[in-house]
Amino acid sequence: MITLLQNLRNYINNDLLYQLIVMASIVVITLLLAKLFSYLIKKLLYPIVSKSKTSVDDEILKVTENTVFRVIIISGLYAALAVFSGGFSLTSAISNKSLIEEYPYLDKLVIVADYILFLIVMILLLLLTFKVINIFFHWYSNKVHAEDNKNLTGSLFPLLSKISKVLTFIIVFIIVLAKFKVDISAFVVSLGVGSLAIALAAQETLSNMISGFIVMVDRPFRIGDRVKIGNDVIGDVTEIGIRSTKIIDFDNNLIIIPNNDVAKSRIVNLSYPSNLTRVLVDVGVAYGTDVNLVKELLLKSTESNPLVSNEIKPEAFFINFGDSSLDFRLAVRTQNYNNAFQLGCDLREKIYTLFNENNISIPFPQRDLHIITQPENSDKPQN
Secondary structure: HHHHHHHHHHHHHHHHHHHHHHHHHHHHHHHHHHHHHHHHHHHHHHHHHOOOOOOOOHHHHHHHHHHHHHHHHHHOOOOHHHHHHHHHHOOOOOOOOOOHOOOOOHHHHHHHHHHHHHHHHHHHHHHHHHHHHHEEEEEHHOOOOHHHHHHHHHHHHHHHHHHHHHHHHHHHHHHHHHHHOOOOOOHHHHHHHHHHHHHHHOOOHHHHHHHHHHHHHOOOOOOOOEEEOOOOEEEEEEEOOOOOOEOOOOOEEEEEHHOOOOOOOEEEEEOOOOEEEEEEEEEEEOOOOOOHHHHHHHOOOOOOHHHHHOOOOOOEEEEEEOOOEEEEEEEEOOOOHHHHHHHHHHHHHHHHHHHHHHOOOOOOOOOOOOOOOOOHHOOOOOO
């Protein structure tokens, strides 16, 4: 091989042209190797990953194949550049000068080409990372059925994707600065000081944003769910934002709650795991009333009501001996929490009618007062 190259050099009789031909040969060989790599990937790996249940590995393999194909070609250019710079010391038989002496600008051209190839490699890796990030978030959103939660696909995943891309870009940017021998210590310190200043100035906002991430990832409720947050907020969730959660209450008012308060509050999801909701009706009857008759009438009030669910049968309970009445509770279920208020009203009207028909009274609160009287002369002193 060495003899062949020496003969080629002697035949050309121009060291610069000889070095350029060697560089071109290396590039062509590298291109052939890259083509062979792509062929082997398509014939060996594609059939394997196509058998998997998910398409994420197919997409990652596709973008990786394209990037590696380009990186192989650039590696060939690097090798050709190294061979070219290694021939600078060759002495021409005609001029008895080395190549670098005849063409002193070649050294600078090699340095510029090296920087350009390095930038191209960094850009390719950056684009590969961006594509893999998009593929991952798309796959994860399908896995968790993010279409059921508009804020996962519309807010959280795009935001996390952008943050990941920004962080990747900063890392690549620092590597590029280091390659160009730029002092990055001042840049890192400035970045840290700037981040600290932003964090202090927007502490409450950042706290709400972090809480928003927690709410979106933990998913204690979804868009459209009826929730009770704390002791005084109840309504339907309309939006889960980065900074706040918006709820429509029963008066059709919009309630905006900072996510930090949501994360710290006790949350009751009335819609999960299903919309099946329990409706309780409490009623008191006079002492002496037939307990079994009351329970029978309470259950009868649920018959033929279309809002009553048949999944769980209605139940009637004798729950307490009250101050003025015997206390009972009727428990029924309805398929949708939106029907709970109306069902409660219907049941109370029906119970009142049935009690009147069966002469069952609902007593008023009452107290028994015992008055103790004293003799008229009890306060007079005795002689």
